[in-house]
Amino acid sequence: MSGQKRRPLIAGNWKMNGLKIAGGRTLGAVIEGYDAGLRAKADLLVCPPATLVYAFAAAAVGSRVAIGAQTCHPEISGAHTGEIAAEMLADAGASYVIVGHSERRAFNGETDADVRARALAARRAGLTPIVCVGETREERDAGRALEVVGAQLAGSVPDGEGPLVVAYEPVWAIGTGLTPTEADVAEVHAFMRAQLRSRFGAAFADGVRLLYGGSVKPSNAAALLAVEDVDGALVGGASLVAADFLAIAAACPA
Numbered sequence: 001m002s003g004q005k006r007r008p009l010i011a012g013n014w015k016m017n018g019l020k021i022a023g024g025r026t027l028g029a030v031i032e033g034y035d036a037g038l039r040a041k042a043d044l045l046v047c048p049p050a051t052l053v054y055a056f057a058a059a060a061v062g063s064r065v066a067i068g069a070q071t072c073h074p075e076i077s078g079a080h081t082g083e084i085a086a087e088m089l090a091d092a093g094a095s096y097v098i099v100g101h102s103e104r105r106a107f108n109g110e111t112d113a114d115v116r117a118r119a120l121a122a123r124r125a126g127l128t129p130i131v132c133v134g135e136t137r138e139e140r141d142a143g144r145a146l147e148v149v150g151a152q153l154a155g156s157v158p159d160g161e162g163p164l165v166v167a168y169e170p171v172w173a174i175g176t177g178l179t180p181t182e183a184d185v186a187e188v189h190a191f192m193r194a195q196l197r198s199r200f201g202a203a204f205a206d207g208v209r210l211l212y213g214g215s216v217k218p219s220n221a222a223a224l225l226a227v228e229d230v231d232g233a234l235v236g237g238a239s240l241v242a243a244d245f246l247a248i249a250a251a252c253p254a
């Protein structure tokens with residue numbers, strides 16, 4: 001049992017998609033569509049590529065749509081060509097940052113320790129880290145999903161009771177149109193809640209929003225968002241279409 005009702009967070013991860021004109025139009029449509037009815041249901045977050053964070057944050061002022069980034073470097077500044085510090089993202093107007101997405105773990109070699117350092121950097125800068133975890137198809141088929149998620153959670157979530165969102169994103173569900181069963185999502189989310197409780201205590205753990213991500217669409221959002229301990233969604237492809245992103249937010253339980 002969740003023990004506490006958490007306000008859902010619907011977060012869009014645009015990945016490496018979005019140019020200023022067309023992307024700005026999409027953000028504008030999201031802002032316009034985030035009406036009183038939707039605001040009563042869920043928080044909304046758009047995480048564009050880093051090039052658009054500043055402009056999007058400026059455009060979103062007063063709208064209550066939050067803007068986030070997709071990764072950050074652990075350090076504040078220095079000789080790290082091409083990298084972006086959490087403080088820079090905060091300076092640009094971001095309030096969240098995704099860390100440890102499976103694409104960064106797979107393609108950029110990020111380890112749990114790297115992800116934890118990035119999450120700590122986010123907190124240092126006043127950002128809320130969204131720490132991503134999730135098993136591969138092979139790991140699930142081998143019956144190791146909970147073991148893998150548990151190890152990633154233990155290694156990637158920093159100590160201390162700072163701001164935290166966790167996203168469960170099974171690697172095999174990302175961009176594939178496949179989703180776990182609701183029972184499988186419920187099992188993993190209950191497990192993550194229990195892990196956080198045993199490490200931090202219920203008072204903190206019960207306030208952490210646990211998002212589900214992986215092929216969330218308007219057609220499956222209501223079922224996934226109704227699962228116990230699912231406190232929102234991390235949406236990839238469908239977040240690039242304002243109407244779809246808003247429809248997912250509208251599917252949050254009232």
Ligand SMILES: O=C(CO)COP(=O)(O)O
Nearest residue numbers: 013174175214215236237
């Ligand atoms: O990776 C994801 C969000 O971070 C999920 O992507 P899709 O919604 O495109 O499957």
